[in-house]
Amino acid sequence: MSTLLEVSGLTKSFFGVTVLHGVDFVVRPGEALGLVGENGSGKSTSMNILGGVHRPEAGTMRLDGQAYAPQNPKDAISAGIAFIHQELNLFPNLSVEENLFVDAFPRWNGLPFIDRRAIRAQTEAVLHEVDLDIRPSTPVARLSQGERQLVEIAKALSRKARLIIFDEPTTSLTRPEVDRLFGIIAKLKARGIGIIYISHALEDVLAVCDSIAVLRDGHLAGAGPASEMPIGRMISLMVGRSIDTIYPDRQTAPGKQVVLAVEALSQPGVAEKISLEVRAGEIVGLAGLMGSGRSELARMIFGLDRFASGTIRVNGQPLDDPTPEKAIEAGIAFLTEDRRGEGLLMDFTIAENTVIASLDSVAGPLGILDNKRIASVSREMGRSMHLSTDKVEETRVKHLSGGNQQKVVIGKWLRREPTLFILDEPTRGIDVGAKQEVYRIINALTARGSGVLLISSEIEELIGLSDRILTISRGEIVAEFNNRPFDREAIMAAATGQRAWEGASA
Amino acid sequence: MAEQRQSLSVALREKRWIWPLLGFLVLWAILTALTARFSLSSLTGVAQSAAFLLLPALGQMLVVTTGRGNIDLSIPSTVTLAAYLTVLSSSGSEAGFGVTLVLVLALGLLAGAFNAGLVLLLRIPAMIATLASGYILATATLSVNARIGSFAKPPLLAWLATGRVSGVPVMVIIAVVATVLFAVLLGRSAWGRKLFAVGQSVEAARLAGVRVWAVTASTFVLSAVLSSLTGMLLAGYASGAFLEMGTPYLLQSVGAVVLGGTLIAGGSATAFGTLLGGLLLVMIVTTMQVAGLPPGAQDILQGIVIIAVLSVAGGRMGRRLS
Known part of the structure; x- marks a missing residue:
């Protein structure tokens, strides 16, 4: 030929x-x-x-x-x-x-x-x-x-x-x-x-x-x-080695306390009376197509986009007219799907990115930053995230691989010990090894009692990680899947707009 | 060896204020060698002029650093109006100077808040917003121009603008202190870090919980307050006010910022560089004066120098470090 x-x-x-x-x-x-x-x-x-x-x-x-x-x-x-x-x-x-x-x-x-x-x-x-x-x-x-x-x-x-x-x-x-x-x-x-x-x-x-x-x-x-x-x-x-299972085992079960309660969140054309709950230590997967409203929902909760009506409660406390600043204060962390544009300051170093969302904690009186402390917390973050370099003060994040960049984003938010972590496409464009690391971190997060709202276009990832999966289509939650093993076909069918009723009443 | 060379080139890229410093030293050497008319006392004159330029230049630097093409074109009008306000409100007494100071600060706060409102609330591009507000301020100056009479200069203002401490002009001391203050604010404070973040990426800064509007507004207000104070000090220096008083500070404030190595695209700034950039710019003007060039030609040359620096720096300063 x-x-x-x-x-x-x-x-x-x-x-x-x-x-x-x-x-x-x-x-x-x-x-x-x-x-x-x-x-x-x-x-x-x-x-x-x-x-x-x-x-x-x-x-x-x-x-x-x-x-x-x-x-x-x-x-x-x-x-x-x-x-x-x-x-x-x-x-x-x-x-x-x-x-x-x-x-x-x-x-x-x-x-x-x-x-x-x-x-x-x-x-x-x-x-x-x-x-x-x-x-x-x-x-x-x-x-x-x-x-x-x-x-x-x-x-x-x-x-x-x-x-x-x-x-x-x-x-x-x-x-x-x-x-x-x-x-x-x-x-x-x-x-x-x-x-x-x-x-x-x-x-x-x-x-x-x-x-x-x-x-x-x-x-x-x-x-x-x-x-x-x-x-x-x-x-x-x-x-270069065989991977038996890419999704690590969960050691802990979800708790009782509701960390996020969204009720009847609506915005014309984007969200239609969306209600959902995330408990401490629970991973709730959000399945849906691009444009279904899944990322938009995350952005509304974090105060990046407006919504017309509905309430959001974090740890029982209402979050009114959310702005990113208020959401962060309330204990929410948000990993955006646009890592390079929104998740990181590409010209900043690893250390500068690590503390940007928690500057108050590393500033002394008069708002003067404690550079030694910044370096030490950043190095510590790098170690716990298994970052490829420990030169946190010299390395600009734009010179890191996608996987390492994502670890910096996660590490930045973990410093605030979030009660709710919204992850929008946490493994997009990163390689298998880094994916596994991210999964390990997500598990560690739930073990510590944080709730996780996980958005992903990879159904396998949602199935592998979530305790519950909600399917969103045209701005509406159309199905809820509460029990493992999850039915891949049913989730797909619900996401593509064919209503699936399984578990919807639960 | 290769590593050393690399670290040198990195240093030259990171410490961008090295270039204006080199330029300044070269010009100084040339002037000293070529002409007997240039002495240490002329150098003091250069420092004095550069000191007056520094405050508006620092303000311009802050606004430019917020990125997205932000710039403050109302600086000259603010300087001039503040000078008029100083002359009109002065009674010659120290208590009266307190009133003047309050008025001048209020002018700065108002002009800055007005600019910030135009840019942030009405979303008018800064270039147009500050051009328009500058026009309003200039018109206000015109309307009080006829009422200007003799200037009962307060002694404290006279000392600030023209006094010396063991031979060093007070203005130069003010400039150095202001540079150090802003260097610390930019490099070591949470506010400075947030300013750089906003200048690099508004979206990323917002997502990290930075109050983008507050940071941006603060730069416009600081810029106007610094210009306003400069107008007051200039009135003290020139013992009066005139309509074109602030005009040179438009091109020169931008020039000092650019020559100093602050990124015109935003996100990175150096107060020390702005000081050196201003010094170099004034040195260039002085060289032209020593060379006997007419004022028109001096302005043309200043413009050419700034264009040349921006074009040469296109790869080094204008764009982000890669």
């Missing part, structure tokens, strides 16, 4: 540290290669080399049998390689058609005007190919995440891409959008386009890919057809 892309012996180092040690892989036309590995395993570096951002020290790449050595991203584009990044590269203020042609607008009769008719016709053609039924003149700002991604794919098609690389394409999609994306990928494969699919969501990788390559510490840890790569094998290749 012919090969589309053949990569062999790819080697690259940064500042004397080798990050890729002779990596090989092959992509055939009409096939999808899954590229998996923990953060820092070399996935991004190899893709950056493929995209012309970095140049390898050794190794060769061949595209359709021709030597391929891109000097810059433009070379990669003209060679027919397209990237669909996690953060989409579209201009929200421009229309779909303008986004497709923004780098090379066709001229109208050679004059410096855009040939609208030409771009409209071409845009309609590629939108049709990705099954996107929207007008080419629609502003991208009005499209959902899933639709924007399809526009990106249409853009790749309009540039005659032969190889399309997807980097974590499903993280911000709803399930129906994911299914639609997988349908489109199948169509691309049928057209003979090669796919490289990078993701931490291993189920998705299995669903999409024909072959899988696992990277670990810059080496190719293993590769083979997808049929010979069950998830367990992928994980053990990724972490």
Whole structure:
């Protein structure tokens, strides 16, 4: 069988540290290669080399049998390689058609005007190919995440891409959008386009890919057809050991005391009379699709978004007109799904981030900060969180891996000994090892008597951790699951809007 | 060896005030070598001018540090109106000076609160809000311009603005004390940490429980109060008030902040750098005066220097450290 892309012996180092040690892989036309590995395993570096951002020290790449050595991203584009990044590269203020042609607008009769008719016709053609039924003149700002991604794919098609690389394409999609994306990928494969699919969501990788390559510490840890790569094998290749169970056992049972009581919380279009309770030492999972209102509920409780009516009580005390400041004072901690934008001050050091939510506790008279104390509490936090570095005063959090960043966010809140910890996607974009650490911390938290409200798009994670699971759909709690073992199918069905009645009366 | 070089380059990136210090020393050396007219006493003059620039520059630095393009363009009008208020309210007695001081502080508090209200409550971009409030203040100054008469300068104000303590101008001492005070506030206080957090990311600061509006408002109020005090001191120095009195402080306050290495994008500031930046800027002006350039050319050159620093610093100071 012919090969589309053949990569062999790819080697690259940064500042004397080798990050890729002779990596090989092959992509055939009409096939999808899954590229998996923990953060820092070399996935991004190899893709950056493929995209012309970095140049390898050794190794060769061949595209359709021709030597391929891109000097810059433009070379990669003209060679027919397209990237669909996690953060989409579209201009929200421009229309779909303008986004497709923004780098090379066709001229109208050679004059410096855009040939609208030409771009409209071409845009309609590629939108049709990705099954996107929207007008080419629609502003991208009005499209959902899933639709924007399809526009990106249409853009790749309009540039005659032969190889399309997807980097974590499903993280911000709803399930129906994911299914639609997988349908489109199948169509691309049928057209003979090669796919490289990078993701931490291993189920998705299995669903999409024909072959899988696992990277670990810059080496190719293993590769083979997808049929010979069950998830367990992928994980053990990724972490270099086998993991029996990723969810640690709980040592303690939930208590009696209600730490959070939400009653009839409503906000038009967002929340419809939401009521729920979280007890001390209890993990309540909140299942629901993107846009179902699950993150919005968390933001309302923490005082980040407004609500029209309803009451919130923390430890029996009413929390009226919550602001983040009042919520924190009441004992709530909130881990946001937007770690880089909202969870951390990326230019601050680990120590500065550790104390930002509890400055009063490290300030002396006149509000002067005690730097020695800050350093010692931060180092202590780093140790208990198993942080990768103990240079808490020198290291800026933006230089940490996703998993270590998340540990800093959690550590920052643990300093306040929260009675309720709201975790919104605590393991998004972090690797298996770090995930396990986060789970361990969550368990330790409940053992200490904190209540946890856990929001996650990974059903497995909710099932593995929660004592109870609530399902939210269109701003309404539609089902409650009180007893293990949880019924995955029923939760999914409820989340996708098909009402499930099981346990709803309990 | 490589490690040493790396730590040096890190130091140059982190301690951004090194650049204005180097610039100042180089200019000083050149002036001393080339011209006999530049002596230690001219250096005292430079320090004196820089001292008057420092207070508004510190205020500008605080506002700029809140990020999102925040800037205080009402500084010149506040300085001028405060000078008028000082002249108009002075009776020459120390008790009268108390009244003047209260009026001047009230002007600063009001102007600052007004700016903060425009930016935070009405959500008008600071650049436009402070431009408009500056226009209002300038118009108020015009309306009292005709009523200005002789200035019965209070002795204490005269001492503050023109006095010396063992040869060192009192203004220079005020400037140094203010720099140290703000350096401590920025580097070591909870308020300073919150200010940097707000300047870096409003969302992240808010989520960490920082009262973003309070921090932002405090910078506008401090900036206006510092400008107001400067106007009072300038009236004491110049023994009067005139309409264009505050005008130089618009470009120069921004210039001192930028030259000093404060991030124009917000989130990081250095009081020490602002002091050195102001000193360098005044030194540049002095050099041009020594060179005999006409005032118009001096202004043009100042503008060019600031543009040059911003463009050179585009990678180093303007953007965040990477």
